[in-house]
Amino acid sequence: MPGARVLFVDDEPHVLDGIRRSMWSFAAEWEALFATGAVQALDILAKQDVHVVVTDIAMPVMDGKALIAEMYETYPNVVVLVLSGHWTSAVSRQQVGPAVRFLGKPVPADRLVAAIRAALSEVILTGLSTPAAKPNQALPAHHNSNAPNWLDMVEDG
Numbered sequence: 001m002p003g004a005r006v007l008f009v010d011d012e013p014h015v016l017d018g019i020r021r022s023m024w025s026f027a028a029e030w031e032a033l034f035a036t037g038a039v040q041a042l043d044i045l046a047k048q049d050v051h052v053v054v055t056d057i058a059m060p061v062m063d064g065k066a067l068i069a070e071m072y073e074t075y076p077n078v079v080v081l082v083l084s085g086h087w088t089s090a091v092s093r094q095q096v097g098p099a100v101r102f103l104g105k106p107v108p109a110d111r112l113v114a115a116i117r118a119a120l121s122e123v124i125l126t127g128l129s130t131p132a133a134k135p136n137q138a139l140p141a142h143h144n145s146n147a148p149n150w151l152d153m154v155e156d157g
Contacts, residue, residue: 004030004120005048009041009055009067010083015105019054022109030120038062038070045075052119054112057084068100079119083107 008019016034023032033050035041037059044050053071057064064082071078085105103115 002028004052004123005033005050006030006052006054006116006120007033007035007041007044007050009035009038009053009059009064011037011056011059015056019112022112026113026116030116038064038067041067042070042074045071045078050075050078051123052079052081052116054081054083054116057082077123079122081115081119083112 006023008016008023010016010019013036016036020032020034026032030051033044033048035044038055039062041053041055045053055064055067059067064084068080068082071080079101081101081103083103083105101115101119103112
């Protein structure tokens, strides 16, 4: 999706470096942004439209759960992928809601790319061309607990 931005958030520099190396060949599909923590991620989100956020959960200062809650409040159109070695998809659904997609670490690059492409397709299908929140804006379909479970498609596929 030309013009799309994907933000990767992880407090471990070697993880971000690995993602950066894995994602460089997809620069024509999306711009990859990187944050070393939740606070930096929120700063990036405040300055740029981001369509998909791929975040770790276990981070110091502000964990991924708090980041996701803040994003849903301020940037409800951003699609969230959790990339974590500490949680399972069931725990993810219980802790942060059904709209969050979960990928366990380590994740093969092709599976991460497939998840990002699916998330960007969802952005296109739901017409969420501008991720920035508007006051009192209703949450889009991908934040609806009755929406189809995209996570199962990624986990099974």
